[in-house]
Amino acid sequence: MNSIVVSGIGVITAIGNTIAENIHALENGKTGIINRAAKNQNDKTIQFPLGKIDLTNEELIAQCEGYDPTGTTRTDALSKVAFQDAIRDAGLTASELKSPRTAFISASTVGGMSRTMELYxxxxxxxxxxxFINSYSASVHLHKIVNYYNMTGPTSVINTACSSSANAIMLGAKMLEQDKVDIAIVGGVDCISRFTIRGFDALGILTKNRCKPFDINREGLNLGEAASYLVLRKSTQSRSQNKYGSIVGWANTxxxxxxxxxxxxxxxxxxxxNKAIQIAKISTDDIGFINAHGTGTVNNDLAELTAVSKLFKPGTPIYSSKSYTGHTLGAAGAIECVFSLIGLNKGQVYPSLNVEKPLKVKSLQVNQVLLESKDVKYALSNSFGFNGNCTSLIIAKKE
Amino acid sequence: MKVVASYIVSPQETHIDDVENKEIELRNCSTNSLEVIEPSWRDYIPMNQLRRMGKAVRIGTGAGLKLIKKHPKFENSDAIILTTSNGGLEDCIKFLKQIVFFGEGALTPTNFVQSTPNAIAGNIAMATSNQAYNMTHVNGSFSFADGLRDAGFFINDQPEAKILLGSVEEISDYNYRINELRGDYKTEKINSLDLISSNTKGTICGEGAAFFGLSNNEDGIEIIDAATLLSAEPNQIKKFINGFLSENKIEPKEIDTLMLGYNGDVSNREMYDYAKDALIPESNVFTFKELFGEHPSVISMGFWYATMLQKGMSPYREPLRDANKKIDTVLIFNQYNRNENSLVLIKK
Structure with a gap:
């Protein structure tokens, strides 16, 4: 079995600025999606509930070691904050960061276009x-980090829409597996912007209420913002580096x-x-829970529940953490991998929020309560994007 | 991993059949903007879809599908990998325009969906019912080298794989303007074919789409390695180039040909001069931006040009230096923004 261990995590979402705050919100079923329209009727750009991180750009930039605020976007700042936390958590040294054997694979869909009006x-x-003239490109957040830490290893920025950071995790895992690098820092970032709010609104898939993934009467998704990075290493290295569990299977189709x-x-x-399960060399019966893509749109949830109902045994718990954070686009795959690791290690499956009438396909339906089970060993995390991009990750608990 | 098929649309007549055996009349421009020559895509993309596509999506999807039509074995490629810096920026700004002028009204989503860079690889997958690996890299000018590396990882796992790798960039009024505001382009108008000898600051822009069919199992140009480094520090860049060669166990003198990204900016010659005059002084030296212009994905066109020369195509122009050597082992070195350094090593 492939075993790529997670030895550090940085995560910032609407439900917490640290991993501990995120765990607390998940355990207590506390959403970060706030209906700002109720607070501010005059600003029609925010008539939708959003999973917004409760820090201003200035507050975020102030947390970024060594960053000049001029030209620094919210995307840049969120990614730097999560990156700092991840490398600190993993105890990476300056020389490890500089090594040509350390890869940094990020993901973003909106990038610096979060400064929508300045771009226009x-x-x-x-x-x-x-x-912001030099800030719009999707790669700017990564290049700022690479510059600051003098990183010299392979990099990439992936944009496969909403599956982007799941692909960043997959690519980093492959590089480790093939012994191209010793450390891969992987994940993604996206922040709320007028560009994405208007885009998803134009597609008619934003709801003016809180999203309710896998409810019969679901009306659409809420956008959110987040950044998360995971420090990956190969399991043959010291056992103490397996702090959170491992990535054992992956597929992109x-x-x-x-x-x-x-x-x-x-x-x-x-x-x-199926491809991800094959790579993990396990069976679908070994999967203890599914962190769904679960956006809350009519189409996604039906397609996803139909697929898993055909593959998994009755009663396999499935939930969508997007009911806590909103859909964080290029960051979604990474934060949902982190939430899966948290759930596996705590022996918890979190409830999907806001469900009144669960959608049922065959015998599968969404999990609505906090389940406690210490036997769960593996989780599946799905990420799907526009233009057909699908990625699945198989995640194992810490041994 | 070898390049076994290629198809490219560029500001030159590179889209013609049997391009490696034909002479083309070189196109120059005096507008500092080398625009792509597009063939008709009607046989490849349905008209109703074609009308709604912005340029990047159109040339990307069209060129990818055209390669597949010419080389049908790539129809069921095991991976489709697309590399671009900006994707459909024109669609993106058109959508912004809708936001500005129709702030609260119903906006049409076409521009939004088309502006996402993964639309190109997605369109190719949909048009060919391809459910395989599908990836889009958007790491500025590093994207093409990232895509080559991604293809390498893929083929290491699946040695029998056939991979379609593409690279796309467009000029729109909008990104031209942004680059112009950044001071990237020359303020005086020049003849594009004189770009490399220009003695002023700035460059000229270009656009295009280059696609490659990659596989282990056929004859073709071998891709040895690709690497990138973000740095504007000359010593670090020198170390990077030397390290790349030694990691691939190749002596500088074994490189018979350099393909260099000189872009006519007088302030951006130092590292190219180092490669040409200090590191590998006995090599043939070719340039490509006088043909294709400057843009974040143009290294893919330098790469294509190098593979064509290796296959025996007559050079489009006299080399910058003719060392009277066979063109077998080529090092491609490109810089963008003065700090994005890419290297690709290929061998006949």
């Missing part, structure tokens, strides 16, 4: 560039069906999950 003005009317919808017969998703 720089691209159309400005004669003098705004302070394409649903090849529609640019913004999944095939509701579940075939594309099944193909992805």
């Amino acid at each position: 003005e720089d691209a159309t009317t400005n004669d003098i560039p705004s302070e 394409n649903d090849s069906f529609h640019s913004s919808a999944l095939n509701e017969d579940g075939s594309g998703i099944m193909n992805c999950i």
Whole structure:
């Protein structure tokens, strides 16, 4: 079995700025999605509930060691904060960070386009560039971190829409498995922006209420923001480096069906999950719980529940942590991998929130209570994106 | 891993059939903007979809599908890997325009969906019912080298794999303007074919889409390695280039040909000069940005040009230095933004 261990985590989401705060919210069923429209009727750009991190740009940038605030976007700041926490948690040294054998694979969909209006003005009317002129590209957050720590190893930034950071984890795991590097820091970042709010609104898949993934009457998704990085190493290295568990299976496939919808017969998703299970060399019966992609849209939840109902034994618990954080796009795969590790190690399966009438396909339905089970060894985390991108990760508890 | 098929649309007539055996008339421009020559995509993309596509998505999807049509074994590729810095930025700004002018009204989602860079690899997968590995790298000018490496990891796991690797960038009014505001382009207009000898600051822009069919099992140009380094520090860059060669167990003198990313910016020559004059002084030296312009994915076009020369195509222009050597072992070195360094080593 592949065993790529997780030796450090940094995570910042709407339910917590630290891993401990995130655990507390998950255990207590506390959502971070707030209906800001109720507070501010005049600002129509925020008429949707959002999983927003309760820190201003200035407060976030102030936490970034060594960053000049000029031209630093919220994306840059969120990624730096999560990165700092991850390397501190893993105890990485400056020389380990500088080593050509340390990879950094990030992911983002909106990148510096979070400065939506400045981008528009720089691209159309400005004669003098705004302070963000060099900040828009998806790779800027990574290049800032690489510069600050003088990193010299392989890098990448992935954008496969909402599966981006799950692919970053997969790519890092493959590099370790093939002995191309000794350490891979992997994850992703996205922040709430007008660009994505208006985009998802135009697609008609944002709900004005809190999302209720896997409810019969689900109305759409809530956007959120987050950043998370995981420090991965190969399991042959010191056992003490296995702090949180391991990544044992992965698959990336394409649903090849529609640019913004999944095939509701579940075939594309099944193909992805089956490949990940094969790589992990386990059976679907070994999966203790599923952290679903579970966006809360009509299409996603039906396609996903249909697929898992065909593959997993009756009663396999499935939940969506997007009911806590909102859909954090390029960060979603990474934070959901972290939540899966937390659940495995605590022996907990978290309830999906806001479900009134659970959608049922065959004998499978969403988990609505906090389940405690110490026997759970493996979790499946799914991530799906526009344009057919599907990624599944198999995650094992710490031994 | 070898390059066994390629197809490229660029500012030159590189899209013609049998391109390696034909002479083309070189195109120059005096607008500092080398625009892609597009063939008709009608046989590859349905008209109703074509009309809605922005340029990056159109040339990317079209070029990928055209390679597949010419080389049908890549229709069921085991991986589709797309690399770009900006993807469909024109669609992105069009969508922003909708936000600005129709703030609270119903916006049409087409521009939004098209602006996401994974639309290109997704379109190719959908058009060919391909459910395999599907990846999009958006790491600025490192994306192409990242894609080559990703393909390498994939083929290590599955030695029989066939991989479609693409690289796409567009010029829109919008990104031209942003780069212009950053001071990337020359303020005076030049003849693009004179780019490399220019003695002023700035460069000219370009665009295009280059696709490659990669596999272990056929004859082709072998990809030895690719690497990237973010640094503007000359000593660190020198160490990077030397380290790359020694890691691949190759002496500088074994490199017979350099393909260098000189972009006509007088302030951006130092590292290319180092490679040409100090590190590998006995090699042939070719350049490519006078043909294709400067953009974050242009290294893929330098890569294509190098593979064509290795296959015996007559050079489009006189080399910068003719060492009268066979073109077998080529080191491609490219910089972007003065601090994004990419290296690719290929062998006949």
